[in-house]
Amino acid sequence: MKVLVAVKRVVDPSVRVRAKQDGSGVDLANVKMSINPFDEVALEQAVRLKEAGVASEVVAVSIGVREAQETLRTALAMGADRAILLEVLEGQRDIEPLSVAKLLAALVGQEQPRLVLVGKQAIDNDMNATGQMLAGLLGWAQATYASKLELAGDSAVTTQEVDGGLRKVKLKLPAVVSVDLRLNEPRYASLMNIMKAKKKPLDVKSAADFGIDVAPRLTVLKTYEPAGRKAGTKLASVDDLIQKLKSGLEVS
Amino acid sequence: MAVLLIGAVADGQLVLDTTARAAAAARQLGEVTLLIMSPNADTAAAAAAEIDEVSNVLVCEHSSFGHDMAEASAAAIVSLAPNYSHVVGPTTSAAKSILPRVAALLDVMLISDVIRIHDQATFDRPVYAGSAIQTIKSRDLVKVLTVRTSAFQAAGRNGVAEIERVHAVEDPGLSEWIEDNIAVVDRPELTSARIVVSGGRGVGSQDSFSAITRLADSLGAAVGASRAAVDAGYAPNDWQIGQTGKIVAPDVYVAIGISGAIQHLAGMKDSKVIIAINKDEEAPIFQIADYGLVADLFEVVPELTERLNGSR
Structure with missing residues (x-):
C-alpha cells in the first residue's frame, strides 16, 4: 500500500515571530525554517507503517517554493522512499490550503495512494484545513487530530483527540488522516541516512502544469502585533494571592 | 445577508x-x-x-x-x-x-x-x-x-x-463510529469557565496533579494543562490549553508550574487576570502575569486550597 505524506516548510517553532512595523506582514528575513512539526509526526507514522510491512512505499510531497526541497530532503532522511515538489513561484509563497488541497488531489490522481497523512495544522497560518479539504475534494473518508492509527485490510481505525476526550472511528480506505502530536515521537535522522537521502529521487514538477487556479481567495490587508501584556507585581505570600484572586473575580 | x-x-x-x-x-x-x-x-x-x-x-x-x-x-x-x-x-x-x-x-x-x-x-x-x-x-x-x-x-x-x-442527505457511509472515551466531570467547561486553574510540567506527576484539581474545585474552576503536562501523561488531552489545544479567556487564569512557552500563551493570554505560581523566578510566564508568586507549588497550592475551603 502506498502512503503519501504532505509536508510543509515553515518557520521553525523556536523562532519568535514578529509583525513588521508597517503592517505588511511578519518579518521572516534570515529566520530558521523547518519541517512543520505536525507533518513530521505524519511522516514518522508513514515510515513506521513501512517498517511494520503495512506500507509498501512512502512518498513525501511538498507544495512550495524551491527551498522546500530542503524540507523534502529531511523527509527522505527520516525514511521516505522518494519525494515530489510541486514548485510554485516566489510570489505564491503563501499558497492557500484550498489550492494546496487541489494540487494534492491532482497528485493523488497520478500516484494512487491508499492513505494520505498530513499534519493537523501548519504552525505558520494555523489554519487547520488542508487534510479535511483534500478529503472533501477526493470524496474520501477523513480523520482529524489522530493520536492513534491502525490499518487492517480495507480500513483504518483512528483514535482522535476531540473536545472532552478521545473518539475511535473506523474509516474506509482510501482515506486522509490528519495527525496530532501525541501520535508518535519523530526520530532524528542519522548522519548516514542524511547522506543516503541525497541519492534518493526528488522530482520537481511545476505546480502551474496542473492547470489549477491557485489565485488566493483571501487578501491580507494588514498584519499587526496583538496588544501585549506587561509583567505585573510579584506577591509576597499566599495571603496576598488570595486577596488578588478575590479582587480579580469581583472586578469582572 | x-x-x-x-x-x-x-x-x-x-x-x-x-x-x-x-x-x-x-x-x-x-x-x-x-x-x-x-x-x-x-x-x-x-x-x-x-x-x-x-x-x-x-x-x-x-x-x-x-x-x-x-x-x-x-x-x-x-x-x-x-x-x-x-x-x-x-x-x-x-x-x-x-x-x-x-x-x-x-x-x-x-x-x-x-x-x-x-x-x-x-x-x-x-x-x-x-x-x-x-x-x-x-x-x-x-x-x-x-x-x-x-x-x-x-x-x-x-x-x-x-x-x-x-431532511438529511444520504450518509456517504465512508466512516463508522466505534466508541467515545469521554470523561464526565462535574466541573465547568474549560472554554466558558470564569476561573481556570492550570498545571504544567512543574507539577511533576499524574498523582500530584490532584493538587491542581483540588484547588480548582475549591474555586469552582475548570482545570487546564500545558502541552508538556499532557504529553507527560499528567493530564488528559482535552485539558490542553494553547496553540493546538483549547483557547480560553476567563476572568481569572491561575498558571501553576507552567513556564510559559509561546504555544501555551497563545491559548490563555486574553484572560482578564493572570496569576502565576512558579518556583523559577525567571520563568517567562511572569512576564505576562498580572500577579506572580515565586514559590514551591507543593507548599503553596495545598495551603491555598485549605484556606479557600476554610473561608467558605
Missing part, C-alpha cells in the same frame, strides 16, 4: 455557552439560522430557539450526527448552503473537522479562528501561535468560517425562534 450557524451539540444536548457566543458573532454578519444536527434533536432545538440573535432553528436528524462524523455532517451542510451568504461554526473539534470539508466542497477558502468581524467579508484571525494578527478580506461568494468563542460575548436567552425540520 443570511447566516447558517452550526450549533454545538454533545450527547444530544446543546452546548449552550459555545453556541450562544457563536450566535452573537454570526449576528454581526446577518440573520442567523441555527442548524442542529443530532440523532434526536428536540431537546437541543428547544434550547437553541431561546438564544437571542437566532431567527430560525433548523433541525436535521440522522443517526450519524451523534458523533460528529465529518463526511455525513459536511454533506448535510453543503446541501443547505445555497441559501446562505455565510456558514459559521464555533471553534469546537467537531466544527474544525467538518467546516474545512464543507468549504472545499463549496470551492471556497476556509477562514478559521476568527476573533473579530469588521464587515461581511473582512475578519481578524491570529497566525503564528498568536504572535501576529492578520486582517483578511475574502473574495469568495460564500464565506465559511469558524469563530473563536472566547473572543465573543454570549448572546442572551430570551429568544423565541421558529423551529423547522429539514
Whole structure:
C-alpha cells in the first residue's frame, strides 16, 4: 500500500515571530525554517507503517517554493522512499490550503495512494484545513487530530483527540488522516541516512502544469502585533494571592 | 445577508455557552439560522430557539450526527448552503473537522479562528501561535468560517425562534463510529469557565496533579494543562490549553508550574487576570502575569486550597 505524506516548510517553532512595523506582514528575513512539526509526526507514522510491512512505499510531497526541497530532503532522511515538489513561484509563497488541497488531489490522481497523512495544522497560518479539504475534494473518508492509527485490510481505525476526550472511528480506505502530536515521537535522522537521502529521487514538477487556479481567495490587508501584556507585581505570600484572586473575580 | 450557524451539540444536548457566543458573532454578519444536527434533536432545538440573535432553528436528524462524523455532517451542510451568504461554526473539534470539508466542497477558502468581524467579508484571525494578527478580506461568494468563542460575548436567552425540520442527505457511509472515551466531570467547561486553574510540567506527576484539581474545585474552576503536562501523561488531552489545544479567556487564569512557552500563551493570554505560581523566578510566564508568586507549588497550592475551603 502506498502512503503519501504532505509536508510543509515553515518557520521553525523556536523562532519568535514578529509583525513588521508597517503592517505588511511578519518579518521572516534570515529566520530558521523547518519541517512543520505536525507533518513530521505524519511522516514518522508513514515510515513506521513501512517498517511494520503495512506500507509498501512512502512518498513525501511538498507544495512550495524551491527551498522546500530542503524540507523534502529531511523527509527522505527520516525514511521516505522518494519525494515530489510541486514548485510554485516566489510570489505564491503563501499558497492557500484550498489550492494546496487541489494540487494534492491532482497528485493523488497520478500516484494512487491508499492513505494520505498530513499534519493537523501548519504552525505558520494555523489554519487547520488542508487534510479535511483534500478529503472533501477526493470524496474520501477523513480523520482529524489522530493520536492513534491502525490499518487492517480495507480500513483504518483512528483514535482522535476531540473536545472532552478521545473518539475511535473506523474509516474506509482510501482515506486522509490528519495527525496530532501525541501520535508518535519523530526520530532524528542519522548522519548516514542524511547522506543516503541525497541519492534518493526528488522530482520537481511545476505546480502551474496542473492547470489549477491557485489565485488566493483571501487578501491580507494588514498584519499587526496583538496588544501585549506587561509583567505585573510579584506577591509576597499566599495571603496576598488570595486577596488578588478575590479582587480579580469581583472586578469582572 | 443570511447566516447558517452550526450549533454545538454533545450527547444530544446543546452546548449552550459555545453556541450562544457563536450566535452573537454570526449576528454581526446577518440573520442567523441555527442548524442542529443530532440523532434526536428536540431537546437541543428547544434550547437553541431561546438564544437571542437566532431567527430560525433548523433541525436535521440522522443517526450519524451523534458523533460528529465529518463526511455525513459536511454533506448535510453543503446541501443547505445555497441559501446562505455565510456558514459559521464555533471553534469546537467537531466544527474544525467538518467546516474545512464543507468549504472545499463549496470551492471556497476556509477562514478559521476568527476573533473579530469588521464587515461581511473582512475578519481578524491570529497566525503564528498568536504572535501576529492578520486582517483578511475574502473574495469568495460564500464565506465559511469558524469563530473563536472566547473572543465573543454570549448572546442572551430570551429568544423565541421558529423551529423547522429539514431532511438529511444520504450518509456517504465512508466512516463508522466505534466508541467515545469521554470523561464526565462535574466541573465547568474549560472554554466558558470564569476561573481556570492550570498545571504544567512543574507539577511533576499524574498523582500530584490532584493538587491542581483540588484547588480548582475549591474555586469552582475548570482545570487546564500545558502541552508538556499532557504529553507527560499528567493530564488528559482535552485539558490542553494553547496553540493546538483549547483557547480560553476567563476572568481569572491561575498558571501553576507552567513556564510559559509561546504555544501555551497563545491559548490563555486574553484572560482578564493572570496569576502565576512558579518556583523559577525567571520563568517567562511572569512576564505576562498580572500577579506572580515565586514559590514551591507543593507548599503553596495545598495551603491555598485549605484556606479557600476554610473561608467558605
